[in-house]
Amino acid sequence: MHQSDGIAWGVAENIGRIVLKRQEHANTISRAASRALVGAIDSVLEQQPRVVLLAAEGRIFCAGGDIDEFVAAGPALGALVDDILDSLHPALYRLATAPLPVVAAVNGPLGGAGIGLALCADFVLAAESVKLRTGYAAIGLSPDLGASYFLARRVGAVRAQQWFMLSETIDAQRCLAHGVVDALHPDAELAGAAENLALRLAQAATASLAGIKTLCSGLPVRDLQAHLSLEHQLLTARASGADAQEGVRAFVERRAPRFTGE
Template sequence: MQQQSDGISWSVADRIGRIVLCRPERANAISRAASRALVRAIGDVLDAKPRAVLLAAEGRVFCAGGDIEEFVQAGSGLAGLVDEVLGPLHPALHRLATGPAPVVAAVGGPIGGAGVGLALCADFVLATPSLKLRTGYAAIGLSPDLGSSFFLARRVGVVRARQWLMLSEAIDAQQCLACGAVDALHPQDELERAAESLVHRLARGSPDSLASIKRLCEGAQGAPLAEHLELEHELLRACAQGANAREGVLAFTERRAAQFS
C-alpha cells in the first residue's frame, strides 16, 4: 500500500508504516489540504496494524507548522480555519501517539509550531545537527496546537516548555538534546539509516509487549499507584497467555533471538 495526496505520502510494507511530509517547497507546512491528507494517512497506516511507524519529511525543514499564507487569506475567518483543520487532525494525532505501535520521528531539519507536536508525539525522536526548534505561536498571537505544549512539557518539563513557548526563540540541536526534546543526533547523511534501523528493530519486537509498555507509560503520571499496579497485573497476564511470551522465554533460555509473531 503506497499513496500520496496534497503533500503527504504514506505506505505500509514489511510491517512498518511510513508517513512522509513531501511539500518541501513550502517547508512542509500543514495546509488545509495537507491536514486532510495527514488524517487519511494516519488512518490508513494504523488500520493496517503495523508493528512500528516512521514519521519523516522531504527537504531541509521537517515541518514549519501551519501554513501562514492560508492564515493571512482567512482573515477574520481564521477561527473557522482552525476548526476545519484541527477538528479531524487532533483525534488522528491522538490515535497515532497513543496507539499500540511505537512511533519513530526522523527530524532532518527545523521544526516550528504544529511541527513541534507532530515530531515530538513520537516515542523516539532522532534529529540532525541542523535541527532548530522554534514554537512560534506567541510571536504571531496564537496558542499551541497538535499537542506541541503537551509533548514539549512531557519531554523538557513544564517550566522550560512554558518558557520556550512564551519566548518563541530558536532552540538549537544541542540544547534540544541536552533538555530531552530529542533522543539522539545523527549526521544528515546518517539520519535515514539510523531511523530505519530503529524502526526495523522495533518491528521485530513483541507487539503485545510494546503495546502494553506504551499504555502503561502513557498513564503512569496520572493514575494512583494501586490502579497502575492493577493495570500492570492485567496487561502482564494478557501477555503471559500469548504465544509471543512463550517464544520470548524459550528464546532467552536457548540464547537466540526471539521470533515474535
C-alpha cells in the first residue's frame, strides 16, 4: 500500500483499496489529504481493478473537512475551499462513475464531505456505531463532495434537504431504515463483511457489472426508448464476450462460473 498525508491506497487481487488514515483528526479531509485522495483515486483506477473498496481507520469514518484548517484560513476560507474542490470534485466524479462496483465500509460516524465520499459507493456497509450528521448548516456552509446528490439519491430530495437544514444526528437504525446504508454489522465484523463483498464482486463478470451500472445510473433522466436502445446495445456486446459463454455453460453444467473479465 502507498501512503501520503493520511491516505493509503493500492491494488491487490483485483481489488483496489483506498483507506483514510487520519484517525487522530477524525479522518477529516485537509488540503493535503485532498491532494493525496485525488492521487489515490487516479492511481487505483489506472490499474483497472474489478472493484474498489473505501475504508477508514479508527472510530470515525470521516467527519468532513478539517475545521482547524478552516479556522486558520480566516477570511481566505473561500479560496481554501475552492482550491480543495477544484481537483477533488473531478476525482470523486471519476470514482463514482467508474465502470466497476465501489464498496464503502463505514466504520463509525460520518458527516460533511464524509457523506459524499461514503455514499458515492454502489454498496454501503456500515458498523452499528454509524451516525450521520450533515453539519454544514450548523457552521454556515453548504454541501460538497456530492453529499447532497448522493444522500438525496438514497433518501429522497425532501428528506435530504431537511436533514441538511437541521443538522440533526441520524442514528444507525434510521440510516438503515431510510436506505442511507445497505447493511449494518457489529463493529468488529464490518471489515470482514466488506472484504467478502469486494471479493465476491471481484470474481463476477466485469463487463456485466459495468453494463448494469451504466443502465441504472442513467435513470430517471433517460426515457424508455433511449433506455431500451442502450439495453440492446450493451446486451449484444456482453453476449459476444467470453464471460457470457462461460456463464451460460456453467449454468447448464450446474457449476460456479469462472469469469475472466473478457
